[in-house]
Amino acid sequence: MFFFVACTSSHQWSAVHPSYKKGISSNDAIGIVGTQNAFILSRAKWFSNRLEIPMDSIHQKTDHLIISNFINEFKINYPQASVFPDSVEKDWPTESQKLDKSIFLKGRLPAQGIVISHENKTPPYLFILHEFLIGTDLDRNLYYDYTQGDQELEIKTTVHHITAILSYTLWDNLNQRPLLSSVVEIQEPFSTRLTQEQLKLISQKAVKQIHKEFSRRIIP
Amino acid sequence: MKNILILFLLLFFVVDLSAKETVFKNDYTIWKDADILIWTKDSNLAVSPKELCLSLKRINASIGEPKCRTFGEWERDSVTALYGEWLKNNLAPNLDADHLRARSPEMIKKINNLEDKTVIYLTQKDNQLYVALFEELSASPKTVQILPYTKNQIEQGDIIANALFKNKAERRLTKEERKKKAEEPDPYYKETAKHHSWVGVAYGKTQASLPLTPKSWYKNKLDSRIKSYRNTKDSLSLWNFIEDEAPLASIYFGRTWYGFIGAEFFYRYSSHKAKIDNTDPIYQELDYWKFNRHEIGISLVFSKNYHSFSFLETSPYAFIGFQYSFFNEEIGLKKGVEPSRFYETRIKFENVYKGALFGAGTHLIFFKHYGLNLKAGIGSRGRMLDSDPSSEAASEPTIIGGSTIDCFINLGIEYYWSLK
Numbered sequence: 001m002f003f004f005v006a007c008t009s010s011h012q013w014s015a016v017h018p019s020y021k022k023g024i025s026s027n028d029a030i031g032i033v034g035t036q037n038a039f040i041l042s043r044a045k046w047f048s049n050r051l052e053i054p055m056d057s058i059h060q061k062t063d064h065l066i067i068s069n070f071i072n073e074f075k076i077n078y079p080q081a082s083v084f085p086d087s088v089e090k091d092w093p094t095e096s097q098k099l100d101k102s103i104f105l106k107g108r109l110p111a112q113g114i115v116i117s118h119e120n121k122t123p124p125y126l127f128i129l130h131e132f133l134i135g136t137d138l139d140r141n142l143y144y145d146y147t148q149g150d151q152e153l154e155i156k157t158t159v160h161h162i163t164a165i166l167s168y169t170l171w172d173n174l175n176q177r178p179l180l181s182s183v184v185e186i187q188e189p190f191s192t193r194l195t196q197e198q199l200k201l202i203s204q205k206a207v208k209q210i211h212k213e214f215s216r217r218i219i220p
Numbered sequence: 221m222k223n224i225l226i227l228f229l230l231l232f233f234v235v236d237l238s239a240k241e242t243v244f245k246n247d248y249t250i251w252k253d254a255d256i257l258i259w260t261k262d263s264n265l266a267v268s269p270k271e272l273c274l275s276l277k278r279i280n281a282s283i284g285e286p287k288c289r290t291f292g293e294w295e296r297d298s299v300t301a302l303y304g305e306w307l308k309n310n311l312a313p314n315l316d317a318d319h320l321r322a323r324s325p326e327m328i329k330k331i332n333n334l335e336d337k338t339v340i341y342l343t344q345k346d347n348q349l350y351v352a353l354f355e356e357l358s359a360s361p362k363t364v365q366i367l368p369y370t371k372n373q374i375e376q377g378d379i380i381a382n383a384l385f386k387n388k389a390e391r392r393l394t395k396e397e398r399k400k401k402a403e404e405p406d407p408y409y410k411e412t413a414k415h416h417s418w419v420g421v422a423y424g425k426t427q428a429s430l431p432l433t434p435k436s437w438y439k440n441k442l443d444s445r446i447k448s449y450r451n452t453k454d455s456l457s458l459w460n461f462i463e464d465e466a467p468l469a470s471i472y473f474g475r476t477w478y479g480f481i482g483a484e485f486f487y488r489y490s491s492h493k494a495k496i497d498n499t500d501p502i503y504q505e506l507d508y509w510k511f512n513r514h515e516i517g518i519s520l521v522f523s524k525n526y527h528s529f530s531f532l533e534t535s536p537y538a539f540i541g542f543q544y545s546f547f548n549e550e551i552g553l554k555k556g557v558e559p560s561r562f563y564e565t566r567i568k569f570e571n572v573y574k575g576a577l578f579g580a581g582t583h584l585i586f587f588k589h590y591g592l593n594l595k596a597g598i599g600s601r602g603r604m605l606d607s608d609p610s611s612e613a614a615s616e617p618t619i620i621g622g623s624t625i626d627c628f629i630n631l632g633i634e635y636y637w638s639l640k
Binding site for chain 1: 301303304306310314315319322323324327
């Protein structure tokens with residue numbers, strides 16, 4: 001019985017479409033969508049104190065720092081990638097995708113039958129970033145498992161990790177289907193000092209993780 | 221030559237069978253006199269509506285007079301055009317219904333408004349025909365099949381009809397019936413308690429002394445013996461005259477309504493020996509003397525159903541009822557002995573006693589039909605209390621067995637009819 005309970009507590013954090021067999025290569029053109037509004041910083045005051053950035057600009061500055069670093073890292077792995085402005089996803093319907101029994105990923109996805117292009121570029125794939133959350137000692141269960149959504153978050157004074165939680169969808173732009181949907185959690189150990197370099201490192205790790213998931217293949 | 225022909229025929233059938241593939245299949249309804257709408261985004265229609273209808277009538281006798289036509293409204297509509305094109309690109313083997321779900325709210329609305337019409341979407345891909353069937357109230361296709369493609373329209377109609385419309389057709393509902401059905405609670409909500417009817421036989425034990433009560437309550441009654449065929453210390457309880465402990469058999473049938481209130485008719489039988497004083501020499505003539513107790517009655521049952529496991533329903537209950545008791549005397553003298561005067565004037569019980577009983581128990585119903593029943597209670601029988609004592613009451617003879625109480629426990633096996 002306990003074994004059973006223990007087993008159910010670990011969730012599956014990604015969903016793969018049956019037609020995503022090949023995995024994408026680094027030469028594939030990818031449109032990056034959703035980066036302008038995906039960033040969320042929790043415990044802003046904590047970060048503001050550590051990074052010595054005034055409170056009124058902490059969101060803006062960390063957003064720029066992390067997302068631009070994320071995009072740069074992404075482009076290193078996928079040189080053909082290009083950033084699309086958030087305006088392309090303005091009319092997309094918001095939907096929930098099921099990753100596991102109680103894990104749902106909510107985000108905007110392009111409509112069926114409509115191919116997305118921007119400035120005459122029509123990439124075969126879209127990388128749609130739904131959320132990029134930065135905080136301290138976070139657990140993705142509390143954000144994406146609806147059975148645990150009502151739990152109150154205890155803010156601890158001692159911080160062990162800086163956490164990044166990303167949710168994204170790899171979209172087949174030509175056939176309009178979600179090839180890969182996933183929630184990534186990055187835990188970066190924290191001891192006493194926080195630098196901007198550390199935050200850059202987190203976005204690097206996130207890209208590395210995403211790259212790993214992209215090249216995952218289904219065994220037929 | 222003949223062998224080759226057979227082999228060829230065999231091969232043909234094998235190929236034919238293997239060519240058909242079901243991607244997924246969920247339940248859908250085939251309506252009698254169905255309205256079949258053929259929807260495609262291909263430039264040519266794989267099957268003509270007329271041929272499909274003829275095939276349907278040929279293959280499914282229960283389908284009545286189907287009407288088939290191309291679904292022009294959807295072929296011209298921009299919302300359905302987007303989804304249709306998308307389906308054409310995305311129909312593939314190894315998919316679930318959810319992968320092919322229509323996401324656009326307008327498209328979902330269009331499917332929901334189909335009422336009792338059936339839409340079949342056709343698209344041809346590398347010499348195969350993909351068929352998706354849509355029904356109202358479901359955003360994703362009910363079934364997707366990959367069928368062999370042929371240019372012969374008659375054959376193609378047969379293939380589609382065989383793959384999708386083989387099951388028995390149901391009568392189409394009228395507007396009022398559809399409206400009523402739409403307002404009905406879904407099957408999960410509709411789980412009202414069932415009405416149970418049962419018949420059972422039980423075996424158990426009856427005795428005068430209640431468990432956990434002091435012996436002194438019963439001592440006088442139980443120790444009492446009949447002297448000279450009629451004398452006892454007391455005549456209020458029958459346990460002064462007969463043995464109280466006896467096996468108890470019963471048959472019964474009953475029914476509960478709405479899983480809460482019910483009634484049960486029962487018949488119970490037990491046999492009790494007369495408690496003669498063996499020291500009294502008068503009984504030397506006696507071979508046997510006993511009373512067979514027959515009781516019939518009805519009880520009101522209050523119960524509650526618990527669906528404990530998929531195979532077991534538990535239904536604890538309490539009951540209260542009334543009964544008539546008949547004591548049938550069986551007495552015999554030894555062979556060749558003349559009855560004594562005392563024998564002739566021995567005690568007589570009343571013809572019938574009236575009493576009440578109450579108690580509790582539980583039914584365990586296995587696999588909806590087979591029940592076990594454990595029941596315990598207290599029963600009484602005594603004189604008729606429905607008439608006032610007359611003015612001459614004092615001079616009337618005492619009624620034997622004015623108040624006889626016992627408790628009982630029994631285990632029954634039952635058969636259930638679970639009626640909705």
